Amino acid sequence: xxxxxxxxxxxxxxxxxxxxxxxxxxxxxxxxxxxxxxxxxxxxxxxxxxxxxxxxxxxxxxxxxxxxxxxxxxxxxxxxxxxxxxxxxxxxxxxxxxxxxxxxxxxxxxxxxxxxxxxxxxxxxxxxxxxxxxxxxxxxxxxxxxxxxxxxxxxxxxxxxxxxxxxxx
Amino acid sequence: xxxxxxxxxxxxxxxxxxxxxxxxxxxxxxxxxxxxxxxxxxxxxxxxxxxxxxxxxxxxxxxxxxxxxxxxxxxxxxxxxxxxxxxxxxxxxxxxxxxxxxxxxxxxxxxxxxxxxxxxxxxxxxxxxxxxxxxxxxxxxxxxxxxxxxxxxxxxxxxxxxxxxxxxxxxxxxxxxxxxxxxxxxxxxxxxxxxxxxxxxxxxxxxxxxxxxxxxxxxxxxxxxxxxxxxxxxxxxxxxxxxxxxxxxxxxxxxxxxxxxxxxxxxxxxxxxxxxxxxxxxxxxxxxxxxxxxxxxxxxxxxxxxxxxxxxxxxxxxxxxxxxxxxxxxxxxxxxxxxxxxxxxxxxxxxxxxxxxxxxxxxxxxxxxxxxxxxxxxxxxxxxxxxxxxxxxxxxxxxxxxxxxxxxxxxxxxxxxxxxxxxxxxxxxxxxxxxxxxxxxxxxxxxxxxxxxxxxxxxxxxxxxxxxxxxxxxxxxxxxxxxxxxxxxxxxxxxxxxxxxxxxxxxxxxxxxxxxxxxxxxxxxxxxxxxxxxxxxxxxxxxxxxxxxxxxxxxxxxxxxxxxxxxxxxxxxxxxxxxxxxxxxxxxxxxxxxxxxxxxxxxxxx
Numbered sequence: 001x002x003x004x005x006x007x008x009x010x011x012x013x014x015x016x017x018x019x020x021x022x023x024x025x026x027x028x029x030x031x032x033x034x035x036x037x038x039x040x041x042x043x044x045x046x047x048x049x050x051x052x053x054x055x056x057x058x059x060x061x062x063x064x065x066x067x068x069x070x071x072x073x074x075x076x077x078x079x080x081x082x083x084x085x086x087x088x089x090x091x092x093x094x095x096x097x098x099x100x101x102x103x104x105x106x107x108x109x110x111x112x113x114x115x116x117x118x119x120x121x122x123x124x125x126x127x128x129x130x131x132x133x134x135x136x137x138x139x140x141x142x143x144x145x146x147x148x149x150x151x152x153x154x155x156x157x158x159x160x161x162x163x164x165x166x167x168x169x
Numbered sequence: 170x171x172x173x174x175x176x177x178x179x180x181x182x183x184x185x186x187x188x189x190x191x192x193x194x195x196x197x198x199x200x201x202x203x204x205x206x207x208x209x210x211x212x213x214x215x216x217x218x219x220x221x222x223x224x225x226x227x228x229x230x231x232x233x234x235x236x237x238x239x240x241x242x243x244x245x246x247x248x249x250x251x252x253x254x255x256x257x258x259x260x261x262x263x264x265x266x267x268x269x270x271x272x273x274x275x276x277x278x279x280x281x282x283x284x285x286x287x288x289x290x291x292x293x294x295x296x297x298x299x300x301x302x303x304x305x306x307x308x309x310x311x312x313x314x315x316x317x318x319x320x321x322x323x324x325x326x327x328x329x330x331x332x333x334x335x336x337x338x339x340x341x342x343x344x345x346x347x348x349x350x351x352x353x354x355x356x357x358x359x360x361x362x363x364x365x366x367x368x369x370x371x372x373x374x375x376x377x378x379x380x381x382x383x384x385x386x387x388x389x390x391x392x393x394x395x396x397x398x399x400x401x402x403x404x405x406x407x408x409x410x411x412x413x414x415x416x417x418x419x420x421x422x423x424x425x426x427x428x429x430x431x432x433x434x435x436x437x438x439x440x441x442x443x444x445x446x447x448x449x450x451x452x453x454x455x456x457x458x459x460x461x462x463x464x465x466x467x468x469x470x471x472x473x474x475x476x477x478x479x480x481x482x483x484x485x486x487x488x489x490x491x492x493x494x495x496x497x498x499x500x501x502x503x504x505x506x507x508x509x510x511x512x513x514x515x516x517x518x519x520x521x522x523x524x525x526x527x528x529x530x531x532x533x534x535x536x537x538x539x540x541x542x543x544x545x546x547x548x549x550x551x552x553x554x555x556x557x558x559x560x561x562x563x564x565x566x567x568x569x570x571x572x573x574x575x576x577x578x579x580x581x582x583x584x585x586x587x588x589x590x591x592x593x594x595x596x597x598x599x600x601x602x603x604x605x606x607x608x609x610x611x612x613x614x615x616x617x618x619x620x621x622x623x624x625x626x627x628x629x630x631x632x633x634x635x636x637x638x639x640x641x642x643x644x645x646x647x648x649x650x651x652x653x654x655x656x657x658x659x660x661x662x663x664x665x666x667x668x669x670x671x672x673x674x675x676x677x678x679x680x681x682x683x684x685x686x687x688x689x690x691x692x693x694x695x696x697x698x699x700x701x702x703x704x705x706x707x708x709x710x711x712x713x714x715x716x717x718x719x720x721x722x723x724x725x726x727x728x729x730x731x732x733x734x735x736x737x738x739x740x741x742x743x744x745x746x747x748x749x750x751x752x753x754x755x756x757x758x759x760x761x762x763x764x765x766x767x768x769x770x771x772x773x774x775x
Contacts, residue, residue, distance in 0.1 A: 086606060087399075126396070127251075
């Protein structure tokens with residue numbers, strides 16, 4: 001696969017590795033930037049990083065899987081994150097999460113077949129005053145209820161449909 | 170602009186102070202800083218609830234009317250009363266508005282800003298509905314608070330170093346550099362007995378002294394902003410609302426301990442905090458208050474490795490980051506440092522209790538009216554915090570317990586409501602201060618479920634290095650899961666206690682050693698609830714779904730069919746002539762039918 005986009009990404013990845021190589025603790029900033037570039041950390045990217053840093057691939061993999069911030073799975077166009085911090089949990093976040101699972105037919109950490117939604121659960125985004133809280137691509141939805149789950153998903157489905165329409169036209 | 174010396178810093182302070190005088194309750198001349206300052210909370214809950222729109226609309230109004238020199242608009246850090254956000258405050262009249270929407274700006278502008286008539290309907294409300302105009306002074310949420318760490322949050326523009334300088338910012342650093350030896354600084358901190366606010370309560374002065382004693386060419390000052398207790402957000406609020414106070418404290422620590430470099434470790438979940446710290450560091454450098462190489466790396470797990478503990482000793486003050494002596498303090502602890510230097514140890518020791526000096530910030534959450542951030546003198550009772558400041562439990566539910574110390578802590582029951590909140594009293598009750606998360610649970614919260622929740626967290630967070638934590642907490646989670654699913658037996662309770670003891674004594678680090686605490690504590694105070702799950706297969710609070718049953722009351726069912734239409738799994742049948750019934754085998758206990766029934770004919774049976 002040598003599409004133009006792939007080549008550009010490849011060059012950008014090498015640049016990221018070179019920028020940090022040699023400084024102590026370079027791996028994590030590299031993983032951060034690589035994830036920003038690709039949206040997640042595919043196996044080939046971890047391989048490239050290990051080659052670039054001359055570091056065993058197992059060590060790169062170990063760090064990448066240690067931190068919840070890094071994802072080795074592809075994310076959806078809309079990334080749903082349900083806060084399961086204590087304040088949210090006490091106020092019914094589990095019901096909200098279950099509703100997302102039921103409606104999207106995916107589990108936490110998975111992505112819908114159409115690539116539209118991925119579902120994550122996190123531990124406290126620090127907006128406990130609005131509990132329970134859900135974020136979609138960083139946008140915060142507070143005081144969530146099971147009913148609001150449908151509203152949110154309907155909204156993004158409509159958004160995706162209209163974007164697709166505009167693209168085709 | 171480089172501030173060449175202390176005199177230059179003081180000149181800037183005096184000038185800014187005059188401009189800010191109307192916000193500080195002092196006499197002011199409108200020629201200095203205008204006639205009104207409008208502060209809009211721009212972070213956390215308020216930001217999420219749309220406070221940016223309020224800010225933009227106000228900005229438009231000010232520009233349209235050409236009032237830039239008369240009215241100053243500021244986006245601040247957290248004002249505390251998150252439950253009633255978005256919040257805004259006008260000065261000098263100190264009117265606080267709550268639940269403000271962007272469309273309210275029109276009325277606020279016409280009536281209040283231009284007409285001098287505050288908009289009463291947006292005043293903060295007490296839990297009984299009374300409207301309070303000067304909430305910062307008179308609302309029960311604020312009246313018992315005392316602010317040291319949060320002193321500037323919600324009062325200054327966190328993105329403007331000059332505002333921080335205007336409220337005595339960087340004066341403590343100047344005082345240290347000019348008038349104090351590093352030993353004096355350490356003696357001051359030791360005398361103040363500032364105990365770490367991150368969880369363990371270790372005295373900061375002793376930590377600094379041991380790092381200072383190390384003869385090493387390179388030392389580090391680290392700030393722990395990886396606020397891990399789910400339900401606590403004070404560190405986030407300080408970083409977003411007053412980032413310079415942390416930089417100043419870290420610079421003071423550097424001077425005292427002989428370290429030239431600092432690191433701040435921020436969670437990736439806090440992007441705004443990272444951005445604001447970046448701005449603050451840049452400004453502090455531009456003003457000549459921080460050297461070029463200080464505090465350069467953000468948002469990195471600093472050494473680039475998996476975050477795993479190692480046996481102690483050596484302590485990190487001897488061999489820490491990159492094997493160099495390292496001082497690690499948490500955000501809230503650092504935020505106290507400049508105040509102690511400026512106001513003296515007698516002042517600090519006069520606040521709080523005998524062995525816990527100063528104040529503590531708590532993040533109130535869960536089943537409580539005034540969710541938000543509060544700072545109270547150590548020793549304030551739990552009752553005052555929950556019922557006076559927090560406004561009690563909403564919906565006429567009874568208070569059941571408060572969880573402190575997050576996943577490492579335990580619960581405090583109604584019978585201990587008069588416990589003073591300080592390090593030692595909480596430890597005595599089998600819980601801990603922790604970082605200050607305070608989650609209130611009501612009669613409809615299941616304590617077994619809460620214990621399971623915290624174990625789930627620990628299993629997630631366990632790094633996997635030592636078996637007691639990696640395997641032990643997983644076993645405990647499996648057992649609590651079994652109990653909440655109605656499959657437990659009485660032996661399970663004994664096994665939980667055994668496992669807890671083994672993990673406590675065998676785990677390598679604080680996370681593991683304290684992981685069993687939520688189970689131990691709920692078993693101690695709510696054993697009957699565990700027994701109800703195990704023996705009677707009932708969840709008294711009606712939370713554990715496996716033991717729940719939704720039932721349609723045939724007598725009151727109006728046969729409208731709304732429940733059947735909304736049931737996601739088609740478990741409800743009936744028609745116009747026969748009352749609807751739920752097929753218990755198909756029911757997934759989602760509760761949608763109950764929430765949709767217009768006649769409240771569906772009951773949840775625990």
